[in-house]
Structures are given as C-alpha cells and as structure tokens.
Amino acid sequence: MNAILELREVSKIYKLEAGLFAAAGRHVWAVNDVSLDIERGETYGLVGESGSGKTTLARTIVQLVPHTAGTIDYYPDRTSQREGSAERWRISRGDSESLRMFRSEVKYIFQDPSSSLDPRMSIGSILTAGTRYSPRFPGRSEVEDRVREVIAAVGLREADLDRRPSEFSGGQRQRISLARALIYSPTVLICDEVVSALDVSIQGQILNLLVELKHRFELTMIFIAHDLTVVSYMADRIGVMYGGSLMEEAPSANLTQRPLHPYTRLLYESIPTWNRKLSDRVAISGAAYVPTVEPTGCPFVGRCPLARERCRVEMPLLREIAAGHKVACHFVESDA
Amino acid sequence: MGERGATALSVHGLTVSFRTGEGLLQAVRGLDYSVARGQCLGIVGESGSGKSVCATAALGLLDKSADVRGSIEIDGRLLSELTDEQKRLLRGRAISIIFQEPSRSFDPIYSIGKTFEETIRAKEASVSAAECRSRAVKLLGEVHIPRAEERLKNFPHQFSGGMLQRIMIALALANDPEILVADEPTTALDVTIQAQIVGLLRELQVKRGLSLIFISHDLRLVAQIADRIMVMYGGLVLELGDAEEVLRHPRSPYTRALLDSVPEWGSHYSAGNLISIAGAVPNPVRPEPGCPFAPRCGLVRDECRARLPDLLEAPGEPAIAAERAGESLVHGMTLYRCVVPGVKR
Numbered sequence: 001m002n003a004i005l006e007l008r009e010v011s012k013i014y015k016l017e018a019g020l021f022a023a024a025g026r027h028v029w030a031v032n033d034v035s036l037d038i039e040r041g042e043t044y045g046l047v048g049e050s051g052s053g054k055t056t057l058a059r060t061i062v063q064l065v066p067h068t069a070g071t072i073d074y075y076p077d078r079t080s081q082r083e084g085s086a087e088r089w090r091i092s093r094g095d096s097e098s099l100r101m102f103r104s105e106v107k108y109i110f111q112d113p114s115s116s117l118d119p120r121m122s123i124g125s126i127l128t129a130g131t132r133y134s135p136r137f138p139g140r141s142e143v144e145d146r147v148r149e150v151i152a153a154v155g156l157r158e159a160d161l162d163r164r165p166s167e168f169s170g171g172q173r174q175r176i177s178l179a180r181a182l183i184y185s186p187t188v189l190i191c192d193e194v195v196s197a198l199d200v201s202i203q204g205q206i207l208n209l210l211v212e213l214k215h216r217f218e219l220t221m222i223f224i225a226h227d228l229t230v231v232s233y234m235a236d237r238i239g240v241m242y243g244g245s246l247m248e249e250a251p252s253a254n255l256t257q258r259p260l261h262p263y264t265r266l267l268y269e270s271i272p273t274w275n276r277k278l279s280d281r282v283a284i285s286g287a288a289y290v291p292t293v294e295p296t297g298c299p300f301v302g303r304c305p306l307a308r309e310r311c312r313v314e315m316p317l318l319r320e321i322a323a324g325h326k327v328a329c330h331f332v333e334s335d336a
Numbered sequence: 337m338g339e340r341g342a343t344a345l346s347v348h349g350l351t352v353s354f355r356t357g358e359g360l361l362q363a364v365r366g367l368d369y370s371v372a373r374g375q376c377l378g379i380v381g382e383s384g385s386g387k388s389v390c391a392t393a394a395l396g397l398l399d400k401s402a403d404v405r406g407s408i409e410i411d412g413r414l415l416s417e418l419t420d421e422q423k424r425l426l427r428g429r430a431i432s433i434i435f436q437e438p439s440r441s442f443d444p445i446y447s448i449g450k451t452f453e454e455t456i457r458a459k460e461a462s463v464s465a466a467e468c469r470s471r472a473v474k475l476l477g478e479v480h481i482p483r484a485e486e487r488l489k490n491f492p493h494q495f496s497g498g499m500l501q502r503i504m505i506a507l508a509l510a511n512d513p514e515i516l517v518a519d520e521p522t523t524a525l526d527v528t529i530q531a532q533i534v535g536l537l538r539e540l541q542v543k544r545g546l547s548l549i550f551i552s553h554d555l556r557l558v559a560q561i562a563d564r565i566m567v568m569y570g571g572l573v574l575e576l577g578d579a580e581e582v583l584r585h586p587r588s589p590y591t592r593a594l595l596d597s598v599p600e601w602g603s604h605y606s607a608g609n610l611i612s613i614a615g616a617v618p619n620p621v622r623p624e625p626g627c628p629f630a631p632r633c634g635l636v637r638d639e640c641r642a643r644l645p646d647l648l649e650a651p652g653e654p655a656i657a658a659e660r661a662g663e664s665l666v667h668g669m670t671l672y673r674c675v676v677p678g679v680k681r
Contacts, residue, residue: 043605049526169616199382200553201632204597204612211605226527233599233610256602270531272557273601288496 003075004188004220005038005061005106010070012056012244016292028291030056032244032299033070035318038188040075043214043221045235045252047228047267051291053244054224058190061222062108066093074102076187104134107181111193113173117165124161127151127180134184143183150182153216155209171202175209182217189214190222195230207234228267232256237324240264243289243299246318250325260327263300298329306331341412344515344547345394345431346370350406352389352398358621363389365571365623367406371515376541376548378562378579380555380594382617386571387551391517394549395431396423411514428459428511436520438500442492448472448503449488452510459511475506478543479536498529502536509540516540517549522557534561555594559583567591570618570628573647577670587650587672590629627673635676645675 014028031053038044048054059065061072072091089098110116117126124147131143138146151158154175165173174194181189191210195203207230214221223234231238238255240248240263248261259268287302289295297312298304304311310330318328352364364386371377381387392398394408396415408415410430418426427433435441442451452472456463463471469488476484479502492500501521508516518537522530538561541548552558558565558579565582567575567590575588586592596611615632624630626641633640650670 049528171616199617200555200594201382201597201613202616204610205614207599207605208609208612211609228527229599229601232601233603233605252604266528270528271601272531272534272554272560 002040003037004040006071006073006075007037007057007061008035008071008073009033010035010057010060010067010072012053012060012065013068026292027294029293029295030244030291031060031067032295032315034241034244034246035070036239036246036249038220038222039237041218041220042236043223043234045231045238046222046224046241047226047231047238048241049226049267051243051289052241054241055192056244057241058108058192058222058224061091061190062103062106063091063093063099064108074106076101076105100133101135104136104184105186106188106190107184107186108190109174109177109181109192109194112197113170113177114165114197116177117173119165122162122164123151123156123176126165126176127161127183130180131183136184146183146185147179150179153182153213154179169202170198171205174198174206178209178213182213185217186219188220188222190224192224193226196225196227203230210234229271240267243295244291245295245299245315245328247300247329248325248327249318254322254325258325260321260325260332261329262304262306262332266303342373343409344371344373344375344411345549346409347390347394348407348409350390350393350404350408352386352393352405353403354399355401355403356621361620362571362623363402363620364393367571367573369566369573369576371547371549373514373547374541374545375563376538376550376561378558378565379549379551379568380553380558380565381551381568382553384570384617384620385568386620387568388519390568391519391549391551392433395427395433395517397427397433425459428455428508428513430513431515431517432508432511432513433517433519434501434504434508434521437524438497438504439492439524441504442500444492447489447491448495452488452507455507455510471510472506475509476503478509478540479503479506481506496529497525498532501525501529501533505533505536505540509544513546515547515549517551519551520553521550523552530557537561555583555591556598567594570623571620572628572644573671573673574629575670575672576647577650577672581670587670588629588674589633589635589676593632593634627675635674637676639675645673647671647673 010031011033012031014030016026016028034057046054046058056065060067074089074091076089077087089102091099091102127147128143131137148158151161156172156175168176195206198206213219223231225231232252232255235252237249237251239246240261242263248264259265289299297315301307301311316328316330318326320326347367347369350364350367354361354363367390379387393404398404410426449469449472453465453468456468456471472488473484481487481499481502495503522533525533537548540546550558550561562579565577565579566573567588569590575582575586575591582591586595593613597613599610613632618624618628626643627645630636630640648671650672
C-alpha cells in the first residue's frame with residue numbers, strides 16, 4: 001500500500017442562501033463520509049450518475065470546493081515514503097502556502113474544453129499564463145521548453161501555439177486542456193468527464209492519449225465518468241458513488257465481472273450493449289436520493305430491490321467482502 | 337389517415353442545405369430511406385452528420401431558409417403537395433417528435449394539465465376541458481407516471497428529467513400519431529433513466545404499433561431498440577441494414593471504426609489500446625469530393641478521394657429492384673458505401 005491521496009470521512013454540505021422565496025437553514029448533502037485511498041501510479045475510476053457527488057468529491061480534493069468535514073492528506077514524496085517518515089500535507093483552504101504547492105502537483109481537467117479555455121487567449125498564453133504563479137516557476141525559457149515538450153506529447157504542433165481555441169475542434173481543445181495541466185509536471189491528474197462532450201469517433205483518441213500520458217509522465221489518475229464501460233476500461237480500481245456515498249469499491253476486473261451492490265448491478269443492467277436485451281429490472285423506478293434532506297440510512301433505499309426497514313435508519317458501512325472488494329450494503333454477501 | 341400501406345414514411349433523394357456566413361452548408365446530401373409500419377429505424381451519426389436534419393425535414397420543421405429538395409411521403413401523402421395548415425395537422429396526428437432535453441421543451445409557466453389541453457386542442461379545437469383531462473390521465477398512465485390525476489396540476493420544474501421525458505412522450509402521442517421521431521431522447525439523462533426511457537419506447541412501439549425513428553450518436557444504444565440501422569456521416573448514408581447485421585458485420589469502415597473507438601464492456605486499457613480514428617468530423621461547408629470518411633479511413637485508396645462511392649447492395653441480399661419499382665422498402669437489405677471490396681469485420 002502506497003497511497004498518494006488519503007480521504008477520510010470527507011463530507012460536503014452546502015448551505016443554501018436564504019432568499020426572497022427560499023427559507024433559511026436549508027442544506028444540500030452532496031458528499032457524505034467518503035473514505036478512500038488513491039494509490040500512487042494507479043488510475044482510480046469514480047463512477048456515478050448526476051447528483052452522486054463524484055464531481056463534488058473530486059473538487060474537494062483540489063479545494064475548488066472546500067470540504068466541510070473529514071480530512072484529505074497528500075503524500076508528495078515519490079520514492080521514499082516509509083512508516084512515520086513520510087511527508088504529509090493536510091489539504092485545506094486554510095493553509096494557502098501548501099495548497100499552492102499542492103495545486104501544482106494535482107491538476108484538474110474539466111468536461112467541456114470549450115468553456116474552460118479563454119476564447120481571447122492564444123494557446124501559447126493559455127498554457128503559460130498560470131505558470132508564473134506556480135511556486136515551482138522555473139523561469140521563462142524553461143517554461144518555453146516545457147511548452148514544446150507537452151504540446152508534442154498531446155499531439156499538437158508548435159504552430160498551434162499562436163492560434164485561438166475557436167480554431168480547434170472539441171477533441172483538440174481537450175488536448176489543449178491536457179497540455180495546460182501537464183506544464184506543471186503534475187503527479188496526479190483528475191479527469192472529470194473528459195470525453196463526455198466529444199464525438200464518439202474522437203473519444204477513442206483521447207482515451208488512448210490519456211493512457212499514453214499516464215505512462216510517459218508516471219501519473220496517478222482519478223478518472224470520473226458516468227459511463228461504467230468507459231470507467232472500467234480506463235481504471236485499475238473503481239469507486240461507485242450514489243447519493244453522495246461510496247457504495248462499492250473494487251478492482252476494475254472484479255467490478256465488471258461481479259458487481260455486488262444492488263445499485264452497481266442496476267447501473268450494469270442499464271448499460272446499452274447490442275448483444276444483451278434490456279433487463280426488466282431497469283423498469284423498477286422508485287424514489288431517488290433527495291440531497292436536501294439530512295441522510296439517515298442508505299441513499300439507495302428508495303430504489304433498491306433488497307431494501308428493508310434497517311436500510312432506512314442505518315447507513316451501511318463499507319465492508320470488505322472479497323480481497324479489495326468493498327460494498328456498502330447490509331444484505332450483500334460475498335456469494336451473492 | 338389514408339390507406340394503410342406497409343410503409344409509414346419514405347424519403348427519396350432528400351437534400352437539405354442552409355446558407356451560412358461561411359458558405360452553403362450541405363447538411364444532407366442525397367438520402368433515401370423508409371420506415372416500415374411498426375418498425376424502428378435507428379439513425380446513428382456524430383455531430384454534423386445530418387442525422388437530425390433528415391428527420392426534422394420529414395416533419396416540415398426546418399427553417400424557411402433551408403433549401404429542401406427531394407420527396408417526403410408520409411402515409412402515402414407527399415409533403416410538398418400539402419398546404420401549411422395541412423402540414424400542421426399532419427404533425428401530431430401522423431408524425432410527432434421528442435427532443436433531447438425535455439426540460440427545455442416545456443413552457444415553465446404552464447401546468448402539465450394546461451400543456452396537454454393546448455396540445456390536444458391544437459388539432460381538435462372542440463374538445464372539452466374535462467375530456468382533455470381524462471385523455472391526459474390516460475396518456476400519463478401509459479407512460480407510467482404515478483398519480484397522474486394529481487400531477488396534472490404540477491409544473492415542469494416539479495418533475496425530474498426522466499419523468500419530463502416520459503410526459504413529453506405522452507404529449508407527442510396525444511394526437512395519436514403513426515410515427516414518433518425520438519431525437520437523442522436520452523442524451524441529457526442518466527444511464528439508469530436512459531434504460532427506462534428506451535424500454536418505454538419499445539413498449540409503446542409494440543402496444544400501439546408505432547413506427548419509430550430513434551436518432552442517437554450511440555450505436556450501442558440504438559442497437560437495443562432498432563430493427564434497422566442507418567449510419568450517417570457527412571450528410572450521407574454510409575451503411576443501412578438490419579440492426580444485428582450492421583453490428584455483427586459492419587461493411588462500412590466507418591461503422592467498424594465507430595464500434596472500435598469506444599471500449600467494449602469488460603475490456604481494459606492494460607490489454608491494449610482502442611483502435612481510434614484519427615482526425616476530426618468533416619466540415620459540412622466544405623465537403624470532400626470523394627467519400628466523406630476518406631481522410632480518416634485506414635483502408636483509403638486514391639479512388640475514394642476522387643469520387644463519391646455509390647451505395648452498394650451487400651452481396652447475397654435480395655435485389656434492389658423491388659424498391660425501384662415502388663414496392664415497399666429494403667427489409668433485410670444491407671446497403672453500404674465503400675469501394676474496398678470484402679470489407680467485413
């Protein structure tokens with residue numbers, strides 16, 4: 001075990017502003033008590049539907065969204081992390097100096113490259129604009145060398161540096177976003193739905209590129225998507241989220257062969273595949289998780305075929321059922 | 337509506353172009369297709385492929401600035417011979433459409449009941465309010481909205497995206513159409529909800545004998561519901577055939593590339609790269625003289641770039657003559673546009 005990121009009971013509760021029509025004292029429980037480790041060098045996949053908290057959780061890591069409870073620890077040392085001697089950074093908004101260092105090491109790639117690139121800036125200035133504020137700014141000429149290196153690494157040409165984002169297609173813009181992150185020689189790349197906005201024939205290019213970059217720059221990756229097929233292709237381990245909680249966590253192969261949690265199974269059965277007819281189970285509807293009510297039991301209780309009274313009052317803990325395979329359900333057993 | 341032939345919709349030689357600042361944009365460049373009664377035609381394509389335009393043209397919904405040529409026949413009636421009023425009545429009664437983002441298809445200040453009333457009365461002005469209500473309740477039941485009676489009082493924001501899309505389907509069926517066009521109906525929805533909507537459409541297709549046109553960028557999704565699949569690229573059909581045949585034995589290199597460029601269930605990056613397609617989707621303002629896929633195709637030859645390949649009939653299939661003779665169309669027939677012989681998966 002060699003964790004680079006350690007999340008312990010991380011929660012995010014938003015306070016809703018009181019307004020003309022809105023009552024005061026309302027909250028949104030977006031992420032609830034999530035604990036997980038990201039291993040150095042792995043790709044960790046986070047999968048879930050809209051409102052599952054996967055993006056909020058990822059944003060708490062880089063403090064784009066500060067968490068309201070729990071701890072996020074980062075172990076910067078690449079080689080000699082030993083018991084007791086490892087350097088540890090506790091990530092919070094309060095410690096702005098280490099947060100600045102941390103943000104040079106952990107970079108976030110957004111879903112829609114057309115809205116995350118300034119249309120008035122040239123690609124060259126998009127890539128270098130932030131570097132001067134980085135605590136590791138090596139000087140201008142070194143940055144220029146680095147720009148040349150990463151622009152080639154993402155499959156663009158040096159001539160593209162003078163062009164503007166509107167001159168590029170969606171896939172190329174996503175390459176620019178990647179280059180912007182790689183300038184800093186990050187250790188961790190958080191990819192949030194990076195292929196969802198792209199045409200199908202372009203998705204393959206970008207997924208291949210991510211794998212290539214991961215090897216080349218020895219990256220640890222957090223890969224977030226709603227599409228279980230894509231996540232299981234890209235990830236070494238997968239965490240499945242629903243209603244702000246981590247429902248299941250397993251190595252990719254285990255999860256695709258034997259999804260255990262009733263929610264993961266529902267996700268699995270909803271995947272369109274041409275050689276499997278639609279399951280009748282997906283017709284089961286029921287009440288979805290309501291994030292504005294303080295959660296007491298399992299968030300999936302309203303839609304779960306196994307739900308019993310206990311599920312309404314007691315949130316199941318994440319239990320290890322097989323090696324590395326954890327499930328948060330009172331009733332799932334290893335032979336299920 | 338008219339005599340009930342075996343073909344619900346047939347389109348011949350359809351071209352659609354728009355005048356834009358950049359020049360003439362050729363959205364659809366010569367298209368023949370038909371939908372048999374009770375059948376589901378899936379149209380697959382990426383952005384700019386012309387997949388939506390070829391269906392919205394059938395509803396006569398394109399902007400006045402669009403230059404539409406070719407013939408569109410719905411229920412034996414040529415669209416070009418109808419007056420605007422006749423076309424208006426045709427929409428809803430003969431052919432209806434649902435769109436991608438259900439929340440944007442509703443007027444936020446109309447209750448669901450009011451929306452139904454307006455929709456029903458647009459085609460049958462004399463229907464009483466009580467009759468509208470009872471029809472609406474029945475339709476909502478058909479799309480599995482619980483407590484339909486009460487929910488008619490609710491407004492669009494009080495429903496989830498999945499429920500709104502189901503209400504949208506009920507509205508589209510309010511005037512009892514023969515054909516329903518579903519244009520990316522699940523793209524804005526979650527996967528589990530997507531499966532529910534596709535299941536519902538299939539159920540309605542069987543129960544009502546609906547003819548469906550299901551448009552999506554997702555070949556795997558279309559495969560779940562379509563009897564026939566039409567693959568479009570650069571405003572052209574590159575392949576058309578029975579769903580299973582197209583998926584098992586794609587004859588167009590583009591169809592094959594589409595299947596290869598997204599991971600299959602259970603595959604992993606450690607076992608090898610995806611076979612990705614280089615390049616980007618073509619610009620419809622400056623179409624290639626030859627095959628639109630030629631610049632990205634792994635099997636490309638000189639002749640592909642020089643001249644647009646014809647739509648060929650897959651060998652061993654029934655002759656195309658039946659279609660030419662005006663008979664009902666293309667069941668079981670596979671057509672593909674590629675000059676490289678023996679392209680098969």
